[in-house]
Amino acid sequence: MNQQVEEKVKTYLRESKEKRIPMTLLAVVVAAVSLALAVVWPKSYTASSSIYPDNSNILKPLMEGNAVATGIVDQARLARDILFKREFTDDILRAGGWDPSSMTALEKEQRIRSVQDKTEIANISRAPATLIRISHTDQSPVRAFSIAQRYTSIFLEQSVLNKQQESRSAFEFIENQVASYQAKLQASEDRLSKFKSQNNFGTLNDSNNRIAGYRAEMERINLDLVQLDTQIASVESQLAGETEVSRDLSQLNAVRTRINNLQMQLDSLRSRFHDTYPDVMLVKTQIQDLQRMLETGNISIEAIEPNDNGESSDTPLRQQLRSQLAALKTSKEAKLSQLDGIEKLYAAEQERATMINENEAELAELTRDYNVTRDFYNEMLRRLESARVSVQLDEQEQGVTFKVQESAVIPTQPDGLAFRELMMGSFALSLMVPFGLLILFVELDSRIRSESRWDADWPPLLATVPPLATRKRWRLPDSVFLGLSIVLLIGLYATVGTLYLLEYI
Amino acid sequence: MENAKMNTPSFTVVGSEKEKRPPKTRQRPENFTKEEYRERGIIHPSMNNPEVLNAFRNLRNSMLSKAKAFNSIIQVTTVKQGGGASFNAINLATSCAFDQHRHALLIDCNFPRPSLATTLNIEPEYGLYDFLTGHTDNIESIIYPTGIPRLSLVPSGEVKSEDHVECFTGEKMRLFLENVKNRYSDRAIILDTPPVLESTDAKILSELVDYVVVVIPYKGASASKINKIVQAVGKEKIAGMVLNN
Numbered sequence A: 001m002n003q004q005v006e007e008k009v010k011t012y013l014r015e016s017k018e019k020r021i022p023m024t025l026l027a028v029v030v031a032a033v034s035l036a037l038a039v040v041w042p043k044s045y046t047a048s049s050s051i052y053p054d055n056s057n058i059l060k061p062l063m064e065g066n067a068v069a070t071g072i073v074d075q076a077r078l079a080r081d082i083l084f085k086r087e088f089t090d091d092i093l094r095a096g097g098w099d100p101s102s103m104t105a106l107e108k109e110q111r112i113r114s115v116q117d118k119t120e121i122a123n124i125s126r127a128p129a130t131l132i133r134i135s136h137t138d139q140s141p142v143r144a145f146s147i148a149q150r151y152t153s154i155f156l157e158q159s160v161l162n163k164q165q166e167s168r169s170a171f172e173f174i175e176n177q178v179a180s181y182q183a184k185l186q187a188s189e190d191r192l193s194k195f196k197s198q199n200n201f202g203t204l205n206d207s208n209n210r211i212a213g214y215r216a217e218m219e220r221i222n223l224d225l226v227q228l229d230t231q232i233a234s235v236e237s238q239l240a241g242e243t244e245v246s247r248d249l250s251q252l253n254a255v256r257t258r259i260n261n262l263q264m265q266l267d268s269l270r271s272r273f274h275d276t277y278p279d280v281m282l283v284k285t286q287i288q289d290l291q292r293m294l295e296t297g298n299i300s301i302e303a304i305e306p307n308d309n310g311e312s313s314d315t316p317l318r319q320q321l322r323s324q325l326a327a328l329k330t331s332k333e334a335k336l337s338q339l340d341g342i343e344k345l346y347a348a349e350q351e352r353a354t355m356i357n358e359n360e361a362e363l364a365e366l367t368r369d370y371n372v373t374r375d376f377y378n379e380m381l382r383r384l385e386s387a388r389v390s391v392q393l394d395e396q397e398q399g400v401t402f403k404v405q406e407s408a409v410i411p412t413q414p415d416g417l418a419f420r421e422l423m424m425g426s427f428a429l430s431l432m433v434p435f436g437l438l439i440l441f442v443e444l445d446s447r448i449r450s451e452s453r454w455d456a457d458w459p460p461l462l463a464t465v466p467p468l469a470t471r472k473r474w475r476l477p478d479s480v481f482l483g484l485s486i487v488l489l490i491g492l493y494a495t496v497g498t499l500y501l502l503e504y505i
Numbered sequence B: 001m002e003n004a005k006m007n008t009p010s011f012t013v014v015g016s017e018k019e020k021r022p023p024k025t026r027q028r029p030e031n032f033t034k035e036e037y038r039e040r041g042i043i044h045p046s047m048n049n050p051e052v053l054n055a056f057r058n059l060r061n062s063m064l065s066k067a068k069a070f071n072s073i074i075q076v077t078t079v080k081q082g083g084g085a086s087f088n089a090i091n092l093a094t095s096c097a098f099d100q101h102r103h104a105l106l107i108d109c110n111f112p113r114p115s116l117a118t119t120l121n122i123e124p125e126y127g128l129y130d131f132l133t134g135h136t137d138n139i140e141s142i143i144y145p146t147g148i149p150r151l152s153l154v155p156s157g158e159v160k161s162e163d164h165v166e167c168f169t170g171e172k173m174r175l176f177l178e179n180v181k182n183r184y185s186d187r188a189i190i191l192d193t194p195p196v197l198e199s200t201d202a203k204i205l206s207e208l209v210d211y212v213v214v215v216i217p218y219k220g221a222s223a224s225k226i227n228k229i230v231q232a233v234g235k236e237k238i239a240g241m242v243l244n245n
Helices: A003-018 A020-040 A075-083 A086-095 A105-117 A143-199 A204-272 A278-296 A316-395 A419-444 A479-503 B002-007 B034-041 B049-064 B085-096 B128-132 B163-171 B171-183 B198-205 B225-233
Strands: A043-051 A119-126 A129-138 A403-406 A459-465 B075-076 B103-108 B153-154 B187-192 B211-217 B238-244
Touching: A003 A020, A020 A419, A043 A143, A043 A419, A075 A086, A075 A119, A075 A129, A075 A143, A086 A105, A086 A143, A105 A119, A105 A403, A119 A143, A143 A316, A204 A278, A204 A316, A278 B002, A419 A479, A459 B049, B034 B085, B034 B153, B049 B085, B049 B211, B049 B238, B075 B085, B075 B198, B085 B103, B085 B211, B085 B238, B128 B163, B128 B171, B163 B171, B171 B187, B198 B225, B225 B238
Parallel strands: A459 B238, B075 B187, B075 B211, B103 B153, B103 B187, B211 B238
Antiparallel strands: A043 A129, A043 A403, A119 A129
C-alpha cells in the first residue's frame, strides 16, 4: 500500500471515528427505510408456458425442389400478433377474473392494455429448436397463471386454424398451378403439331446425303468435260493439219484452172482480135501473173476464182476427223447440260438444308417447352395429391405439430429478489451509504487533512503532529461503540426477519 | 507619568552573553510528573507516544537548522482560535529545553485568550501585559520558572483593557524582546500568539520576531486560507508550517 493510499485510509478512519454517531444513525435510518421498502414493495408473480412451434410451412415440403416457401423467422412476433388481437379481449379478461360485460369500452381497453403490458411473448433458444415462451406477471399468482394458460390455449387453437387455412390455401394454390400447367401443356402440344405439319422438308440427314450425291455427280461430270475437252483439242489439232495440205493443193489447182480458162479466153480473143487488142493484152498479163504465182508459190487469194460449186476438196481422213469432232462436241454439250441441271438441284438442296436447320432449332425449342411443361404438370399432379392429403390431415387436426413443452403453473415464489436477499442488500446498503457519503465528503472537502494536499508553493511543512491524548474524559471505547452499533443493526434485521417468517408482515 | 515610563523604560538592558544569570527570585516549582505532562498535553522524553515526541523533535531541529542562532525569536500562530498554537508553542519550547545545556523562554502573547499559565500551573503576579503597561519594570518579575526543567514562562498577565494591540506596537515590546534575546545565547524564545487572521497582534508581532511558525489544524484551513496567511505574514518570514492533527 503506498503512502498516499495509507494516508487516505487513515483519514477515512479518523473521520469515521469523529462522525461515528451520525454515521451510525444514518446506517440505522437506511436499514429501517430499506427494510420498510422491502416489506411494503408489491410482490409480483409470473406464470409462463413454453410451446414448441412447428416451423415448417405446409408449402415447403409440397413445393420442395420447385419453389422456396417464405421462412418464419420471428415466431414470437407472430404469436404476439395473434394473441393481442382485439377479438380475444373478453376471453382474456374473463380468464383474469374480470367481467367484461360490466365494463365500458374504455375500461376494457385500459385493462387489456395493462394485461398486454405485463404479458411477455418471446423466443427462447433451446437447441435444436426455438421455443415460444408466453409469460404473464401479476400481483396475484392465480391470475398470472390463468392469463398465461389462456393465452397459451388461444395460441394453440389459433395455430390449428391457421394451419388448416394454410394447408387449404396451399392446396388451392397447387390446384391453380395444375390448371395453369395443363393449359400451358395443351398450348405447347398444339404449337408443336402445327409446326410439324407445316414444315415437312425431311430430315437434315437426307438433305445432306442428297447434297453429297449432287456434289459427287458434279465432280464426275467436270472430269468428263475435262476429258472431252482434251479429246476435242486433239481431234481439232489433227483436223487442222489435214486442212493445210488440202488447202495448198486446192490453190494450185485453182491457179492452173484459172490459167487454162484464161488461155482458152485468149485463144478465143486472138481469133477475133489482134494481139495488141487491150482485152488480149489484159488476158495475157493475167496469165503471166498467174504463172509467176505458180513459179514463186506466192498465190494470192484474189487471183483464184471461187469454186463454182463451193466444195472443198476433203480427204477421207479429214472427213473422219470432222465426224469424230462433231461427235465429241455433241457429247460435251450433253455433259454441260447435265452439269447445269445438277447444279440447280444442288443449289435447291442447299436452300432446303438451311430451312431444315432453322426449323430444327424451332422444333427443338418447341419440344423442350413441351417437355418441361409436361414434367411440371406431372409433378404438380403428384403434389396436388399430397396437398389433398395434407388438407385432410389438418382438417382432422392430425397435421399440427405444436406442442406445449412446459405448461403454466401457479407461481409460488414472487419475482425478483427473495426477502432474505433483500434484507442482505438492505444490510449492505446500510453500511455502504454512511461510508460512501463519508468518503464523498472527505474527497469533496477542500480543507487540509494531510500532507498529500500540501501545495508546493506554500512554505515548507516542518512537521505533522499526531493527535495527543490529554485529559482522560470518559468516552465509550470505539470497539464497544462499533459492537453496539452492529448489535443494534442485527437486532433490527433479526426482528424484521422473524416477523416476516411468522408472516406478520 | 505612565506614558513617560513607557517612553523611557527604567529597566536596564543588560543583554551581555557573558553576564551571569541573575539569581532566581522565585522558588522553582516541582518538576511535572509523567501524569501531569500527559494531563497538560506536554511532551517529555519518556512519554508513551513517540510519534508526537518525534514530531516536535523534528520541528525543533528544522527550526534550528533554519535559524542563525539558537536564541532566535520564534512566533507560533495559527489559522483560527483553538488551532493549536499554544499546544505547539509549549511543546516546541519543551523540546528545545530537552537539551540540558539549553533553555527556553515561552512568552504568552495571546492576550485575548491566554492559556499558558494555566497549562503550566502558574499563578503569576505580573505578566507581559503588566510589564508593557508599566505595572512593573522588572523583567525578572515576569519570568517564571515552570515544572518543566529549563523552561521559563512569561505569562500574559491580567489583561484589563481591549487596547492590548497598542502594547505590541510600542517600543517597550521591541526592547523587551531584544533584552530577553540578548541576555542568553542558549535560550530559545517562543511566542504564543493569537490566530493571525483573527487578530492584528499576530501580524504586529510577526514584524518583531525572527521566524514565524504557522500551525494548520486538522480540517482547520482551506488552501485559500493558507494563501491568505502567507500573504499576511510574508513568505520570507514564515519558517514553515505545522500540520496539527
